[in-house]
Amino acid sequence: MTKRGLKIATIGGGSSYTPELIEGFIKRHDSLPVKDIWLVDVEAGLEKLHIVTALAKRMVEKSGIDLQIHAVTDREEALKDADFVTTQFRVGQLEARIRDERIPLRYGRIGQETTGAGGFAKALRSVPVILDICRDMERLCPDAFLINFANPSGILTEAALNHSSIRAIGLCNCPINMISDMAEKFDCPAGDVFCDFVGINHLIWAQRVLVRGKDVTKTAIEKLCADTAADVMANIPDIHFDPALLKALNMIPVSYLKYYYMQPEMFAECVRAAENEGCRGEVIRGVEKELFALYQDPELAVKPPQLAKRGGARYSDAACSLIDSIYNNKKDIQTVNVLNNGANTDLPDHAVIERNCVIDADGAHPLQIGRTPLAIRGLLQNVKAYEQLTIEAAINGDYDKALLALTIHPLVDSATVAKQILDDILAENKEYLPKFNY
């Protein structure tokens, strides 16, 4: 892939993250010659799209590089002959997220937007959309890479890879944030840190941490136990892992694992927050309002620092970095979501995993894992089974599979509660779930 003048299509272009993406392409322009960026959004997101597009244009102009920004609602025009398609859409906007978080709370369960019943609702809405995009890509840009960072990222990537011919790679900012956190703890550049990540999206562990090739896992855990700072992930409550657990595990769990390992404490915090400053979606609504007010400032021609407050910091940068390595056949290692294909021998071949991969012009190639430690194996296998059932339920509008998926989720684990939550999700998301005739 050596042609110059790349075309990028960004689905959900009106997202508040877009300026980071634009910044990423600008600063890599020498090595990654992007010519056109097509920002696509739905009618409901048109206002945001226009604000973001204007800001993007100002950023490009300021940089002085040759790059066109286009804003459209016609997805086909954007996809036609694209080289890379990035997806960062949110079906149903923030209102849907707020419902996702609030419904489970009614029934005494955690309502997180990727993990638990909230993420389940989001998956039901989003799987059909990512597959629609893939269908379009099969016609309009069959050789393009799909870089998905819409959530739940692992589930959407798995749906795309198993139900289309598109080369999809899923992204998450957790791995780079964890590396960043370790670099800070060990006071070294991020490039000196290597984490042996194992797991699936939002359910990964760094089995080992190496600094310049030396295993420092034990020290890393001690540092983590001693840590009193806020969580590295902005959108996760500041509950700390039980030090006895960290010591027993001898691995670094991603912050999302608190929902499993510290479930009662996290639930209590979710309830407290919802009753006070609002659930996370409601908080984000405020943050976004503030961000878009900033974005509208005609003097602003850079990514504003306030964006870092959103949970998705570094997401877009990770996307640019991935595209760069593919385009330039770099063969460096990045942690992305790919088909398992036997890399983790405890998960099915067709499962998507989050794993250290060599990135080259041909895509992402996972480093072999082998078996996972017993201490994490069961949880991993259980959540993956939940994910796969959810994909089947979403594609076919299958009520029974949806019920089973939610029932076996570790944050629900009650058939009766699962039914109550599911029924509310279906009722309140009717317009986004046409496959469920319910």
Added chain:
Amino acid sequence: MTKRGLKIATIGGGSSYTPELIEGFIKRHDSLPVKDIWLVDVEAGLEKLHIVTALAKRMVEKSGIDLQIHAVTDREEALKDADFVTTQFRVGQLEARIRDERIPLRYGRIGQETTGAGGFAKALRSVPVILDICRDMERLCPDAFLINFANPSGILTEAALNHSSIRAIGLCNCPINMISDMAEKFDCPAGDVFCDFVGINHLIWAQRVLVRGKDVTKTAIEKLCADTAADVMANIPDIHFDPALLKALNMIPVSYLKYYYMQPEMFAECVRAAENEGCRGEVIRGVEKELFALYQDPELAVKPPQLAKRGGARYSDAACSLIDSIYNNKKDIQTVNVLNNGANTDLPDHAVIERNCVIDADGAHPLQIGRTPLAIRGLLQNVKAYEQLTIEAAINGDYDKALLALTIHPLVDSATVAKQILDDILAENKEYLPKFNY
């Protein structure tokens, strides 16, 4: 194995179940020529042992067959040249079981004696004992079959098969009780019912139910949904499965699965019972008192019908039936606990599974399963990982592994709660857990 005059050694011979075992051998005496039964028990169980032995002798005398009953505390004497060893011991007697059930309740978790934190405590105490028995057998009767029905039966069988050279087979009365229940529901002899059982001990599902070769699963589920009778397992609360769940599953779950699928309801019932009639161990203490009073009646020379009230009904009969098929090379199908060895491709080779097996003179040979349905796969894999960590913790007295095992158990799933429960278990079982220097 055609020699006549078999020697049976029964560890935990003073159990209230023993009369059923004796009855089983008496009624099969024509085809299964048992010559000596050695009932072994520890000093603490001596009184019960004497009562049971006396009853057993009266039963044999009444039958007029040639069979000697021996009661000893010297295990080696009993094991020497035994043909079959059956295990039905309970380390720490009923008092330990009551503690197992009460400790988790303190922390808001289910305290069941095989499932959940209660079963975990029982496993920690029992794994070293079953391995001691295997060590003795390796010296004294290396070719004997070990028929284990001490609980947690799957865990103990897995420990024995992976850490000794003894041919162990694990038993549970759930499968035969489920078949029995189906026979009643379909008004046919038990022999006409075939259940395609998949899973592990106390975590099985009948994937399909066949009556005389015809698939009647759907009807069976309808009957189960309509059922208002008490649970087929005497020791499990009479909460019913949610019909929506059963319909979605399209399989028949074993009663123990209520602890997972109906966790809040089951927890509430455990709390209610504990506060009123007492936890299950306390109820059993009353039942046993009553049973042993009956057993002492010098006129009694049969298994009294009241024994059926104990949860273990049909356990001993299953053991006799298994021994019969081995001795007579019958090649019939029974559902027992054996090494997976690839039969269930979603579980490790060295895991023990509960599965339909062909029974012959060579032991138990599982019918191939292949993959398990997604709806049950994750739970199965998660509980098996818990079991394997528990075995490792028990063998090595490893606190960290114990903590991780309890943390990942679906009925605990909180590292902090797990630590609290674990610390109490270790403190209150000190004398039975010498490997934990804690």
Added chain:
Amino acid sequence: MTKRGLKIATIGGGSSYTPELIEGFIKRHDSLPVKDIWLVDVEAGLEKLHIVTALAKRMVEKSGIDLQIHAVTDREEALKDADFVTTQFRVGQLEARIRDERIPLRYGRIGQETTGAGGFAKALRSVPVILDICRDMERLCPDAFLINFANPSGILTEAALNHSSIRAIGLCNCPINMISDMAEKFDCPAGDVFCDFVGINHLIWAQRVLVRGKDVTKTAIEKLCADTAADVMANIPDIHFDPALLKALNMIPVSYLKYYYMQPEMFAECVRAAENEGCRGEVIRGVEKELFALYQDPELAVKPPQLAKRGGARYSDAACSLIDSIYNNKKDIQTVNVLNNGANTDLPDHAVIERNCVIDADGAHPLQIGRTPLAIRGLLQNVKAYEQLTIEAAINGDYDKALLALTIHPLVDSATVAKQILDDILAENKEYLPKFNY
């Protein structure tokens, strides 16, 4: 399956084996109430079909049972609502077999009709035919069992199971002949012998031989080494296995394994025979002529003893026995060809294996195997890869896959020779291989 009055359709009904099949149904009539047998054959086999049908009718008449024999060339009429379909066709008749055996000899390779290049040619011709039959069955009798004993039996069964929805079971007479041979060697009834068969069709080993549950493998091997009698399989040359090999293996190989283990000797014997009494197909042509002359005798109303001289002795009896166990839900153990589905963990899930199975109304359920010994694993895996490539080549008329299949076959193992043989096969079988536009 309890209805009375079964309908059987036999594709290749004009085969000389048919009288054995008829005899099998007659003698089982009490338990297996067959009402109609439809013998189907192609125009080219019409004369044989009439002769066999007349004999079959005389046999039925003599038996006095209520059973109708029908002879047709219209396959659809025969398949309509059939309960069991048996297949024993030979595409291209004996002339094709003779070519299969002669072509490889030209290039210094063994031309056996199931093993090696001969079997490869037969597979190319037969896979499309079995799939045509399955297509018809899907329309006309979707619930019927297909009992295939057309060769190469494993390949055809694998094609049927993976490329149709038909419940196919493959048969071979090797396992029962090996059991029979062992029964003779141990002077006991066949029912007392149990062989732990592992492998694929015409490539099985009895890992262990048990007589009344006792392992007698070592003795069996000694007896086999001492044996000077003719081979138990009538159609395999009387070369004996090298005793050092048998001792090292500690398993009983099926006679067809001589083609691999004793390749030079077997090749020499094939050449010698071809130059003298003729290749096996030519010998059979004589035997068949003789048989059909006998069959025409209007006084003959039983299966003539001369049939035993054909290599397929006991094939039809195995088919009747299998149908009997399915119909009567017997749950006995028979050795048949079924989907692996993980039973042999060294072969792919979709591979067909030959294995001891429990036979019930639901079909054939393999006993779990686990890993195979290293000594046989590689050969097994290699021949299975050959088989799977051959199926792909046959279905798609793919020259390259055909070439690769033949190249990797252990009896060819030269790309250049493989190409020569393949080109001759394609040229001389043009009318039977329309998918190959060559």
Added chain:
Amino acid sequence: MTKRGLKIATIGGGSSYTPELIEGFIKRHDSLPVKDIWLVDVEAGLEKLHIVTALAKRMVEKSGIDLQIHAVTDREEALKDADFVTTQFRVGQLEARIRDERIPLRYGRIGQETTGAGGFAKALRSVPVILDICRDMERLCPDAFLINFANPSGILTEAALNHSSIRAIGLCNCPINMISDMAEKFDCPAGDVFCDFVGINHLIWAQRVLVRGKDVTKTAIEKLCADTAADVMANIPDIHFDPALLKALNMIPVSYLKYYYMQPEMFAECVRAAENEGCRGEVIRGVEKELFALYQDPELAVKPPQLAKRGGARYSDAACSLIDSIYNNKKDIQTVNVLNNGANTDLPDHAVIERNCVIDADGAHPLQIGRTPLAIRGLLQNVKAYEQLTIEAAINGDYDKALLALTIHPLVDSATVAKQILDDILAENKEYLPKFNY
């Protein structure tokens, strides 16, 4: 691993390849600060060791770097605290190799020194030696990496990894030679070529060839078919692959695969050569004589160009490059022999495979493969089974396993011939095979 002043121990230091190794360390001295190289050899190789050591010292002196060369027969002294141990020994010297090549020819089989019966004999002699070295390393330098390039490299590496705690990595020059050849064919630097290698040592295929990220496999095959030049591997006869085979495969096979795909032609060439210029070992004897004559020249202070005529060209350079990447935590991709651990899902976890690996301070991490194409799977599995049986035979001196290993080898495939060859190998290698009491 950042300490300066590395210690290297080279077992078989008197090899003619050593000057290449020395040259490699000299030219990398800036980034790879080797301080001491200990050349170890047995008494029988002392003369060569002295010649090579003198040349090495002259080379170092000329380079002006700070590096000490030591020559010893005491292995322990050399291993003590070594950072890297490289192995390039040949048990029994060239005389043994000549026997390995000549014995099979007597019985009409190919006698190649790594592939076939010759390599089998070499493995029997060498496995115990590599394990002895590992035993010493466990005591004297447990954290050192063992870089093995003694042949058969895959077998020796597998023995070391499964039977010791040493971190062994196996090397072969085939992959770099294949890349080099492709670079020449595509007229580009070797760094632009990427081959997706799959297989095991001396049995690999480049599944795909990419030049600067672009798939050029088809063109590569066309170029290979058109090629009339001598084989890229100096020690392999100049028979060309059948173009029809290459086209059907659509992969680039390593030259050693000619022994399988072009067996009759290769055998004929071996016979011809043996009768004329001598078998390869005999030719090498001449080349070595010439080389050592050159090495003795006190004016010579560089690696002489004539060394390229030996088959092992680039072997030592590959070793230096590997050590460099480990020491400098480079995370580049090299093709080496490592434990499979699920990377190739068609081979056992404990098998050693030859695969593209990321090399860092922690060792070599294979890129995931998944399933291998049917066209190569069976051969791969069969040869791996042979290798594993051979290791077991070598370790235990097990005659039966040795016989089975040789019998199933695709270049032998006759039990009777295997026995003849085996008996000769055992008889003629008595002094090197003390475990075989034969």
